[in-house]
Amino acid sequence: MDARESGWELHARSGRAVLVRGVGREVDPARLRLPGALVAALHEWAHVVEAVKAEETADNDAELVSQRGRQLAMRLAAETGGQIGYVDPLNGELDRIGRPRSAHAIPGRRGGTLAPVSPTPWGPGLVVSAIIGAIVAVTLVVVTQGLADVSGILAAVVNLAVAAGFTPSIWLGRNVPVWRWAAYGTAAGIVAAWITLTLSLLRLLS
Numbered sequence: 001m002d003a004r005e006s007g008w009e010l011h012a013r014s015g016r017a018v019l020v021r022g023v024g025r026e027v028d029p030a031r032l033r034l035p036g037a038l039v040a041a042l043h044e045w046a047h048v049v050e051a052v053k054a055e056e057t058a059d060n061d062a063e064l065v066s067q068r069g070r071q072l073a074m075r076l077a078a079e080t081g082g083q084i085g086y087v088d089p090l091n092g093e094l095d096r097i098g099r100p101r102s103a104h105a106i107p108g109r110r111g112g113t114l115a116p117v118s119p120t121p122w123g124p125g126l127v128v129s130a131i132i133g134a135i136v137a138v139t140l141v142v143v144t145q146g147l148a149d150v151s152g153i154l155a156a157v158v159n160l161a162v163a164a165g166f167t168p169s170i171w172l173g174r175n176v177p178v179w180r181w182a183a184y185g186t187a188a189g190i191v192a193a194w195i196t197l198t199l200s201l202l203r204l205l206s
Contacts, residue, residue, distance in 0.1 A: 009085035009094070010042070010073045015050040017042035017072075034079060042072055049089045062090050073097045129185035136189025141196050159197070163190050 008019045017039075019027045029039045045068050052065050066088050073086035077098030086095045140162060147155035166186055173183035 008082075009087050010069070010076060011087050012046035012049040012069065012089040015047045017046040029076075034076075038072075038075060038079060042076075045069055045072055046089075052090070066090055070095065070097070125181040125184075128181040129188065132182050132185030133189035133192060136186050137192040137196065140190065140193035144193070144197055145200070159194065163194075166190060 008021045011018050011020050013026075017029055019029055019032070021027075029042050045065070049065055049069070052061055069089065070086055073084050073095075074097055077084040080098075083096055083098040086097055087093070088095070140159065144155045144159055147158055170183045170187050173179040176183075
């Protein structure tokens, strides 16, 4: 495999910094799990590169831009723990910075992997949320109606206790890739149960 296709390369294109691997695969650094300051520095460097190209400034300015890009490539290699190819935006020369790693991923900090954010699995996720939501809603409605025969106040207190008990888990799980669907379903089930019980109470009072 050609060396230019074996790993990620840092380029400056149209005033934006991009990471390129292979032919036609181009990724904005903002889509990777990189520090925001590093991403901002990369794009600022690319913007300066574009200005230098347009104005055809002195050679010392061009050299400073090349050195800055190489420094950012070193930071990127250190951040990812892998090898980054730096393509000088002014002369097109390629330098390999850092240790070589697999071409299929950018190793991340602490042994993790930096890769473009995966698309959200809305289909399977919403199915899981719907199933859990239905289970929670049916369970709450059945239990509450049974308790309402004994005491309406007791049924309301139990519903409030259940909602309060689930709230921390829902809040913590809302951003976890797998458990967020369960959290969404639980929250929807509680809301659906309360709506159903409210409508039932209104029908009884009417």
